Structure formats: structure tokens, C-alpha cells
Amino acid sequence: MTQTIGPDDLAQLIACPNCDELYQARLPDEGERAVCHRCHTVLIQTRETAGRRVLALSIAVMILVIAAAFFPFLEISAAGIGNRVSLLDVATSFRSGTLVLVSVASVMLIVLVPLIRTVLLIYVIGPIELHRPPARYAKRAFHLAQELKPWAMTEVFSIGCAVALVKVSDLARLHFGPAFWMFAALSIFVLINDRYLCTWSIWNAIEDTQ
Incomplete structure (x- = not known):
């Protein structure tokens, strides 16, 4: 080297x-x-079979992102009053005033950007792993997926939730919904996926088959 x-x-x-x-x-x-x-x-x-693992993890991440966005994420109860929310409910909790920009940014960074990036990875890696010619505009799609990586803030949201839940747990009773565990698994899958993903190998595969 x-x-x-x-x-x-x-x-x-x-x-x-x-x-x-x-x-x-x-x-x-x-x-x-x-x-x-x-x-x-x-x-x-x-790594042997790394491409297949990345593809499988990307499909799992896509499913988990969609499911976690709509299933109940957390239920908070205090003094006999409870409230159950999903990820989209949390992200869109501010619907008026200047804080609406916070809601839009939250939806994009927590749900839309990770979902778009995952779909792009599947679009690029799928044909390669199936030993077929690269998909049309594979170069642009993979380049966009790499550009979106810093903006997919799944891990940041997970850390923020952990800190917030520790503080809230002393004030109210918490019940974790299915989306909470989906998002926890999603965060782990994203980290593993990025660890297995070798950008040079993918670029090389796209170039060699075109």
C-alpha cells in the first residue's frame, strides 16, 4: 500500500x-x-460472503425502519394518566410555529434518510450478489447512499432516547412498545452493516461489470 x-x-x-x-x-x-x-x-x-450479509442486513433494516415508524414506541403513565406514541408521533409532535422545522428534520433524519439509504444499498448490491449486471444508475445510487450516511442519525437518536428515558424514569412509569425493540435492533444492524460494507469492493464490482 x-x-x-x-x-x-x-x-x-x-x-x-x-x-x-x-x-x-x-x-x-x-x-x-x-x-x-x-x-x-x-x-x-x-470477508467471505460479506456482500450477502450486507444485502440481508439492508433488507432487515428496511423492514425494521418501516415497522418501527408505525408501531407503538413508548407508553408513559403517571398519576393514572397514560399516553402511547409511535416514532412518527414523536417526530411530528410540533406541528405549528418555528418548531415545525424540528419535526420535519426529525422525520427526515430518523426515518426517511435511513430508509432511502438502505433502499439505495439494496438497489446497488442486489444485482451484484445475484451475479447480474449492475442496476441502471448504480454509480449515482451508491454515491448518493454514501453521501447520505452522515445524515442517517439512527444511532444518535438511540443515544438521545437512552439519556431521556433515564431522566424520565424517575417521574413516570415507562412501557416499551414493539417499535422500541425494533429500533434497538435496527441501530445494531446499521452498525454491523456499516462494518461489513466495503465501499472499494462495491465500486470495483460496478466498474468491472460495466
């Missing part, structure tokens, strides 16, 4: 997404990883 790169090797260059250091891309052995020497970001990683 640190050899001198000649002018004929430009097509084989890979840039670190964090520090922009350039390397000559070489596929590591099975189970090994190519890591940036400057910032230690993983550039290429090879």
Missing part, C-alpha cells in the same frame, strides 16, 4: 476518505484489511 505510484497506475489509486492520502489499491488476503497509515481508517476489507 505504500509503493511509489507511476502515471500508469492512476486507475488503481484509492484515497482515504478521512485524510485524502493516496494509495495503490491492492486486494488484501481473505480476512485481512488495508488500513491508512496516516489516520488508520480501514480502506479495503475482505
